[in-house]
Amino acid sequence: MSGTSIVQSLKANRGWLLVLGIAYVILGWVAIGYPMAATIAIEILLGYILLVGGAISVVGSFFSGNWKSLILILLSGILYIFVGFFLVTNLKEGVVTLTLLLAAFLFVEGFFKIINSFQVKPSKNWIWILISGMASVILGAMIWLEFPQSSAFIIGLLVGIYFLINGFSLIMFSFALKDAGNTT
Numbered sequence: 001m002s003g004t005s006i007v008q009s010l011k012a013n014r015g016w017l018l019v020l021g022i023a024y025v026i027l028g029w030v031a032i033g034y035p036m037a038a039t040i041a042i043e044i045l046l047g048y049i050l051l052v053g054g055a056i057s058v059v060g061s062f063f064s065g066n067w068k069s070l071i072l073i074l075l076s077g078i079l080y081i082f083v084g085f086f087l088v089t090n091l092k093e094g095v096v097t098l099t100l101l102l103a104a105f106l107f108v109e110g111f112f113k114i115i116n117s118f119q120v121k122p123s124k125n126w127i128w129i130l131i132s133g134m135a136s137v138i139l140g141a142m143i144w145l146e147f148p149q150s151s152a153f154i155i156g157l158l159v160g161i162y163f164l165i166n167g168f169s170l171i172m173f174s175f176a177l178k179d180a181g182n183t184t
Contacts, residue, residue, distance in 0.1 A: 011177045018174040024167025031160025038156025043094050047087030054080030099151035102158075103143040110136030 010017070031038035057077025064070045087094040113133025120126045143150050 007177070014174040014177040017170050017177070021167045021170030021172075021174060024163045024170060026167075028160045028162070028164030028167055031156050031163060033160075035153035035156035035160065038160060039095055039151075039153060040091055040156075042155055042159055043087055043091060043098060046098075047084045047094065050080045050084030050087065052084075054078065054082075054084055095155070096148055096151045099143065099147065099154055102155065103140045103147065106136045106140030106143065108140075110134065110138075110140060 054077045057073055057080060059077075061070045061073035061077060064073055087098075110133045113129055113136060115133075117126055117130035117133055120129065143154055146154075
């Protein structure tokens with residue numbers, strides 16, 4: 001599909017992009033307004049997704065065709081089920097665990113980006129990778145320094161901010177599509 005046909009297809013459906021963007025903005029504001037409830041909802045959803053994925057893996061492992069694959073897929077599925085069950089049945093501990101994982105992820109990922117930024121330094125705009133890495137490290141450190149208090153709200157807040165940004169992006173993109181392809 002060429003770039004022009006993609007733009008024309010998107011332009012024909014830009015109303016749906018606008019509706020989706022508005023829905024994301026609303027979800028974002030709700031999550032930001034009720035970050036603790038959003039954090040718990042996200043944890044429960046993740047728990048059930050892991051439970052279903054684990055069950056699929058366990059059943060699928062018996063169709064793998066060889067014993068080595070069967071054992072690895074079966075163990076992976078059991079791990080999914082265990083973690084999913086833990087998240088669904090231990091809300092407080094699950095939120096704390098997810099928050100620690102998020103802080104560690106942001107911290108480590110930020111350092112990787114910082115290192116990468118210096119590897120691509122001769123490139124134009126390499127500084128944006130550095131800034132992104134520094135922001136990740138700072139955010140990870142902020143979550144860690146406010147731990148365990150931050151665990152009650154941070155996941156819901158960050159998901160809310162993500163939905164808000166994504167929603168505004170889709171709204172603005174749908175408006176930009178209105179004039180896309182017009183050469184007047």
